[in-house]
Amino acid sequence: MVPVCWLLVQLLQLVQLVAAGKYPSFQVAMNDIDFVAPDVAYVGDSLCDCRAKCLVQEQCTAATYEKLSSTCSLSYASQCETEVQNKTGVVGLFKYDTVIRDVFITKTRTSNGSLANQQRLCRAEGGEPLVIKTKQVRDKALQLVLAFGTSNGQMPELVAWISAYNYGTAYVWPNGKPISNCASASGDLNAFHNADGPAAMLSSDNIIVRTAVTKAFSYPVLCHRY
Numbered sequence: 001m002v003p004v005c006w007l008l009v010q011l012l013q014l015v016q017l018v019a020a021g022k023y024p025s026f027q028v029a030m031n032d033i034d035f036v037a038p039d040v041a042y043v044g045d046s047l048c049d050c051r052a053k054c055l056v057q058e059q060c061t062a063a064t065y066e067k068l069s070s071t072c073s074l075s076y077a078s079q080c081e082t083e084v085q086n087k088t089g090v091v092g093l094f095k096y097d098t099v100i101r102d103v104f105i106t107k108t109r110t111s112n113g114s115l116a117n118q119q120r121l122c123r124a125e126g127g128e129p130l131v132i133k134t135k136q137v138r139d140k141a142l143q144l145v146l147a148f149g150t151s152n153g154q155m156p157e158l159v160a161w162i163s164a165y166n167y168g169t170a171y172v173w174p175n176g177k178p179i180s181n182c183a184s185a186s187g188d189l190n191a192f193h194n195a196d197g198p199a200a201m202l203s204s205d206n207i208i209v210r211t212a213v214t215k216a217f218s219y220p221v222l223c224h225r226y
C-alpha cells in the first residue's frame with residue numbers, strides 16, 4: 001500500500017529523479033541526533049512526509065524529525081559540511097554515511113600503531129578507529145589532539161594515532177576508501193620527523209603525518225562511536 005503522505009506531486013518528482021538515474025535513498029538512520037543548523041524546518045509533518053520531502057529534493061542531504069513537536073528539518077549542506085549534535089527524541093535520516101556522532105581519544109596510550117592494535121584500544125573504550133570524513137569530525141579530532149595528544153619529548157607537536165594506513169600502494173582508511181576526501185587530502189601526508197612508515201598520526205598542527213608503526217613513546221588513539 002502506498003503511504004498516505006506520498007502525495008501525487010511528490011511521487012511524480014521521485015519518478016523524474018529515478019528516470020534521471022538519481023534515485024535518492026537514505027543510507028543511515030540514527031536516533032537522538034539533530035542538525036546544528038538546519039536549512040529549513042516544517043512543523044506539522046509526519047515522519048513519512050518528512051522522508052518524502054527530503055527524498056524528492058535533490059539538494060536535501062539529510063532530514064531530522066522530532067516526533068514530539070512534529071518538526072521536520074532538512075539540511076542542504078554537502079556531506080562534508082553537515083554538522084550534527086545529540087538531541088533526545090529526534091530521528092536523523094542521512095543520504096550519506098559520513099555522519100559520526102561522537103569522536104573520542106583513548107585514555108590508554110600505546111607505542112604500537114598497527115590497525116589491529118588501534119582497534120583493540122578503541123573497542124576497549126566502546127568505539128572503532130576514527131575515519132575522518134567531515135570537517136566537523138576533523139575539527140573535533142584536532143581539539144582532542146591539542147588537549148590529550150602526547151609529544152615524543154623532543155618535538156613540540158602533540159600527536160595521536162589515526163587509522164589511515166598504507167597497505168603498499170596508497171594510504172586508505174580502514175573501510176578501504178582513499179585518504180583523500182572532503183576533510184583530508186594526500187597533501188596532509190607529511191613524513192613525521194624522519195620516522196616514516198605505513199601508519200599515521202594526527203598532529204596538533206592539523207597534519208596527518210606518516211609514521212612508523214612501532215614507536216619509542218606511547219600515544220593515545222583517535223576513535224569514534226556512531
Ligand SMILES: *[C@@H]1O[C@H](CO)[C@@H](O)[C@H](O)[C@H]1NC(C)=O
Nearest residue numbers: 032085086087101102225226
Ligand atoms: C552523544 O551520544 C552518544 C551515543 O549515545 C554518546 O556516546 C556521546 O557521548 C554523546 N555526545 C555528547 C557530546 O553528549
Ligand SMILES: *[C@@H]1O[C@H](CO)[C@@H](O)[C@H](O)[C@H]1NC(C)=O
Nearest residue numbers: 112113114116117118120214
Ligand atoms: C601490535 O598490536 C597487535 C594487536 O594488538 C599485535 O598483534 C602485534 O603483535 C603488535 N606489534 C608489536 C610490534 O608489538
